[in-house]
Amino acid sequence: MTLDARQYTCPDRFAQEKQRIFQRLPLVLAASCQLPRPGDFSTLEVAGIPVLLVRDKAGAVHALLNSCTHRSAAVASGCGSTARFTCPYHGWTFAQDGALLGVASSADFGAVDRAALAMKRFPVAERAGLIWAILDPDSPHDPGAMLGGxxxxxxxxxxxxxxxxxxxxxxxxxxxxxxxxxxxxxxxxxxxxxxxxxxxxxxxxxxxxxxxxxxxxxxxxxxxxxxxxxxxxxxxxxxxxxxxxxxxxxxxxxxxxxxxxxxxxxxxxxxxxxxxxxxxxxxxxxxxxxxxxxxxxxxxxxxxxxxxxxxxxxxxxxxxxxxxxxxxxxxxxxxxxxxxxxxxxxxxxxxxxxxxxxxxxxxxxxxxxxxxxxx
The missing domain is CATH 3.90.380.10 (Naphthalene 1,2-dioxygenase Alpha Subunit; Chain A, domain 1)
Incomplete structure (x- = not known):
């Protein structure tokens, strides 16, 4: 079998792979045991997309865009355990599932729609002790239903x-x-x-x-x-x-x-x-x-x-x-x-x-x- 060598170096081909492979297919992002307890979190980056994995107090895993919905600063780095995430730039706080909990100096900032300003959530599934996600928050697909057994x-x-x-x-x-x-x-x-x-x-x-x-x-x-x-x-x-x-x-x-x-x-x-x-x-x-x-x-x-x-x-x-x-x-x-x-x-x-x-x-x-x- 032969393959056009440019598939390894072509920027246009790479852009297609990022969008059509790594934002549409279910990806393994971690093993479940890496987040064994409620509040455990881990950060990673996939094709330039910063991802925050976190297990909430009910035991469910969430895959979030690691970005404050105020001005896009990262809300977490590395790994650890926490009850909530606080943006280090202006102090906005988010729940383990990405919901916006608080706006710092809210009286000075002005009114916000908190539901609309939750962190972006990616479709996620835990199967066979692995955490799978689709890195498109608007994907209509369940990653667990796309694994083909x-x-x-x-x-x-x-x-x-x-x-x-x-x-x-x-x-x-x-x-x-x-x-x-x-x-x-x-x-x-x-x-x-x-x-x-x-x-x-x-x-x-x-x-x-x-x-x-x-x-x-x-x-x-x-x-x-x-x-x-x-x-x-x-x-x-x-x-x-x-x-x-x-x-x-x-x-x-x-x-x-x-x-x-x-x-x-x-x-x-x-x-x-x-x-x-x-x-x-x-x-x-x-x-x-x-x-x-x-x-x-x-x-x-x-x-x-x-x-x-x-x-x-x-x-x-x-x-x-x-x-x-x-x-x-x-x-x-x-x-x-x-x-x-x-x-x-x-x-x-x-x-x-x-x-x-x-x-x-x-x-x-x-x-x-x-x-x-x-x-």
Whole structure:
């Protein structure tokens, strides 16, 4: 398969992706366990859009535009816990669901319609222990209804009540170049020969479910007897069959999320990687969140942090610099196309679906995402 190389560098193409992919499709923004208690909040930015995630006192999650409705200052930064948000510029206050609570020196400011000046709310859903949102406050769609059943397939992780070990943000080039490395193992024994070893296989099995997929070298818990068909996405395990084989490998949640499974000290762990565009065509962020199924003891926690740092090195010091150089060369205009081989099936599937989503009108998106298309 060949791809016009300008798809990685063209500002017009990037503008389309920001509007037609990252403001119309449900995006994974965080794991539910990152906001375990009422009042917990976290901030992030997606394609230049500042987002505030917060769990209210009733336990519901809200995704808000992180902007005061007075003069657009950010009402929160970083992460933490709070009963309300106070704008640091003029002191307007907002509830956990974004409602405008108070206008500073209101007698001096004048009358306002508080209902009309609530923070902008994005459609949001919690499914399978992940927080999904559509970053268009006027979207008519429910993000939970657009997942096409992928939430059911990954529900076996049980991520809702996991423990966050570490979170870090890595900066990289165009979001597709940053994400491409998640979609094939062809490069592993070459680019990562010093970290994973040159003996690692460069092949993978690819199983697809609509735009989503799983990239895997089959494995399970030591000693498990694994029915062969559990390595596919064709069915869920029945009573008495292990769930682990379905959860192993790297799950790719379209358009830019990866879930990678590990066992450390007998505890199942995942690295949740969320790749999103920056504000410009040549920028992106990869947010790595390392989660553990149960609270680890000190020794296991230290081992998990070591693994987390190792994976940050693999991506931050090997994958992303390589991708940045690719973008530099493509940006010269001297490269007409890039190509994907038969053992890079994940890339082919991803880029075909990217084209489908870009070409689909807004009303057709839910049906497109719910009905798997042919290869």
């Amino acid at each position: 992928i939430d059911t397939l990954i529900a076996g992780f049980g991520l809702t009540h996991w423990t966050m070990i570490e979170r870090r943000v890595l900066h990289g080039p165009n979001w597709k170049l940053a994400f491409d490395a998640h979609l094939e193992f062809y490069h592993v024994p070459v680019l990562h020969r010093e970290t994973f070893g040159p003996e690692r296989s460069n092949r993978a099995f690819y199983f697809t479910h609509g735009p989503h997929q799983r990239v895997i070298a089959p494995q399970g818990r030591p000693g498990d007897v694994v029915p062969d068909d559990l390595y596919t996405l064709g069915r869920l395990p029945t009573s008495g069959e292990p769930i682990d084989p379905l959860l192993m490998g790297e799950w790719i949640l379209f358009p830019g999320t990866s879930i990678n499974t590990f066992y450390i000290g007998g505890i199942r762990c995942v690295l949740l990687s969320i790749v999103v565009p920056g504000a410009e065509v040549g920028t992106s962020t990869t947010t790595q969140t390392f989660l553990a199924e149960t609270v680890p003891d000190d020794a296991a926690s230290a081992a998990m942090r070591e693994t987390s740092a190792f994976l940050a090195h693999v991506v931050g010091d090997e994958d992303l610099p390589t991708s940045a150089f690719q973008q530099k060369v493509i940006g010269t205009g001297l490269v007409g196309e890039v190509r994907f081989g038969r053992n890079e099936g994940g890339l082919q599937h991803f880029h075909r679906w990217l084209g489908r989503a870009l070409d689909s009108d807004n009303a057709a998106l839910p049906a497109l995402l719910a009905a798997p298309c042919p290869q």
